[in-house]
Amino acid sequence: MTDLSDFSGHEITGSGDILDLSSHQKNLLLVRPLLRLDFNKLSHTRDDGSYLLEGIDTNYLCLAALYYMMEGTALHQGFTRREVIDHLKGLAGTMQEGLDELSRQRIAEIVLDTLSNASNKYVEHKESYFHAPSGQMHTIKFRLIRFEADHEDVYRYAPTREGYLVLMGMLDLEVEDYQVLIEKMLLHLIERGRFQQALELAGRARALSIEHRQQIRDFIIQNARAPGSVTWRKDINPRLSEARGHVEERQSVDHAMKESLTKKIRDSDSFDAKGALSGLHKLLEAANFQRMKLQVEISSAGDKFLEGQAAGFRPRRSSGLPDLEIKTLPEVMSKPVQLMAGIAESLLVSFYPAVAPKVQDLSNLFDVLLERRTRSEVQEEEDDDGEISEFPEVPPPFAPELIAKVHSWLDSKMLIGTPLYLDQVLKDAEEAGLSFMERKAVGYELYRAFADSESRYPHLHAQVAGEYESPVVSGDNLRFDPAAPNEEVSREDQ
Template sequence: MNASREPTAVDFSDDGLARRAKALACTAPLQALDENKGSLRWVKADVYQLAEIALHTIDQVTISMDFDSGANQEKVVDQVKRFVALQAPERTTEEHRSVARHVLQRLINVGTVERSFNETIGAVDRSGVYRRFGFQFNLLVERAGRDGKIYLRASDEAINVLVGALDTDVESAQIAAEVKLDSLIKRGRLAEAKLAAEQARYRTVQYGEMLRQLLDATARDIRAVDWEREVPELLAHALAHIEERYDFEHRILSNISAARDKSDEPLHKQRAAELVTIVRDCIRRHMQLQKRLLTARSVFREEQDRQQFAELPLRAVLDLYGQVLNPVLDLSLRDALTVGEGFFSDAVGPEPPAVMDLSSLVTRLLRTAPERERLGEAIPELDLAETTEKPAFTLGDWAATDELLDFCDTPRQLSDLLAEAEHTARSTATLLLHRAFHALDPQVGERIARGDSRVLVGVGTGDRFDVPHFGGDDLLLCSVPITRPPDGTDPDSPLPEDTFE
């Protein structure tokens, strides 16, 4: 007889799952570009793959990033415009530029206050409770360079989206990418080697971005960065990393040259030349990173001297949204009123009295009252200009539509009539469309009371039409004669069946 066993508790907490959820959240803005492209009214974006354009945009910004500056927005638009033109070569250059700018602005998240994306993800904590929390991130950010100009920079999340990883160690990821690159070159697989070389370059850019952020934080406040243990260890590891990568990349260059010399195919030679350009760019970036690493300690000492002897601010800057509004919204009404009254009384400051001493009070009391005007101040005369509202349609438009709708026995389709009206004027076609719309529900009683002899009736055909400036469901229009009821008929009685044919 088997004894009953209680089910064992399963630990669902997984840091790897949380990292993958963050990686998936970083791709949500790119997926939303294609999901919402049907709502763009200024362009028919069904031929464009906007997510691919976004990846190409992030690629261009990442390659153009440097320590002192980033990517120029107009240059990025010009480069991405060429990629957009490959997807729809029959479209105009202005449309290609507009699509490229639209994708770039969506990656910056223009139109929001903080210009950051917020996605809700979940994770299981150590206690086994599933909790949801907001994940805030950026893809492309606008930062001021040392020359005062505004540049674009790719965030860590954007680079991770580009190379397909998140929360990975920068150095180990680059070592793996370069080992893979060397292996692919030796086996002659230059097409895959180019992709591995580009990933290695992205990791180099990300490594330099980490150092730049540390130096910028040091320039703002040296106490925000641990220069006693964390940063010196990082600098030491980074210098050793650069030395290893420098030797490794020179060996890669020799392997590329050997593969290029052995191959007789022009395509292999072209790919080898592209690899040479990418690897040399990696070497240049490593040399630039090494220069920054060697001068990082001098930057720390200069900032330490500058901030140590700088005057302390008289009053700290208050974050009204984060330090006042958000905490007050979580309080009860009674506690919120107490905090609000105290804040506004301190924020407004003291108001000086109108009378400072007794002599000033006596002087003001004995002062003669000023003589007032009996009729008050003169009222300025307003310069009013007469405006005449122009009619939406001219008499010529009405005459042209009357001529088009002058058919007695043969019904005609709305699409054919609109095509004829387009040759006359755009306003004529618009008026014809309005009159056809009213023909769907003709007011027969009003037409009889008005004395009309015919009424225009429209019936849907189930087909759709698409003319140069109009589109929609097609109608079959027919001019039906009205037969008046005989004299002596009760006006409130139903109309006979042959009132109109």
């Protein structure tokens, strides 16, 4: 079995000790042409020296151009240059209503030239990045758009694969939805035999598991800090129940994928395929380990919430120091001003705590301060006041008449000076015709006599003498010997 503790402290890759982030770097470099235009906006000026792109969001215009070209591929094979320019001119005019026709035309052309790399003779964009497995700098070449002729020899713009990746890679999905999407893609890649791509995607799945666990952990911690301002049934329990169900579904999918991978590893003859499959199996184990820890945190959230609520009702511990408001401050205020001015500095220092209180983490403090609080809707008060269960009254196990009869019979037996055994007394009670409940009362009274302070017979001392088992009682067998003079307990003391 794989030791899951190996996955808790570091990233797991198939590339040795150094972490391979090549796919992340490539995706990040795809937006560098857009960022470069935004960074160099002030380099574009009008004839009068004013800045052409001041107040213009070039990032939006670039993404809007890619999206417009994508829509064009659904109708034709893309849009012509004039159609793209007109669309961008309209967007630029929306951003700044006072723009003239020439300015809007130039802005549209600058955006289109940036996407097509016109400043570098329309060749591919070229960016460098550090390739961790080889330890060297590599170069990535890509195009964001293409300008090709359709079947009617009309040249049209359309996004390339990298252009689609810029658009689709920035979708703002919830982490739970993203996990489901990644799992479906993993299953598809594994079934198609594209194990290397599945290995890269499994790294994202593990990162998503960590992100989801962090979100739920922050939610639990935030509510545990202020248990009086939230309601468990309405505010906390639904979110945790939803998270618990989501984690259970992901674990079942992980289990199915790991079984499929194990079978493919056994059946595969390719060494490279086995290596990729083994790395993929380890990453799935690591993602599942994060979900297991999240399950533990969700299960213990209720106890933490109850501890926080109980702390709010915990009384303050009494202190031997004088009360500050009742005794100390009134006496200080009654002193002359000159005297107080002389001791003010040392007095103020004495008010400081001996140990400085812990300061809240700044990131959490800013989250609390910047949190947008929605106005709570006034809801009708619920009539559910809870239920109060009455404690059932447990009747005494033995009736007073039965106890009196047992004491009368047992007193005569316990006056015998010779050692007595519990099993022998119960046997004598059965021979004397005592009922089952009467014999049970006899056993109860003899076990009670094991403690000298509770014994009805102070002249006897009980000690354990083996074990005894019968339908009436079961436990240690007791032996009663005459008590020593210093051990005898008088009736008055009892």
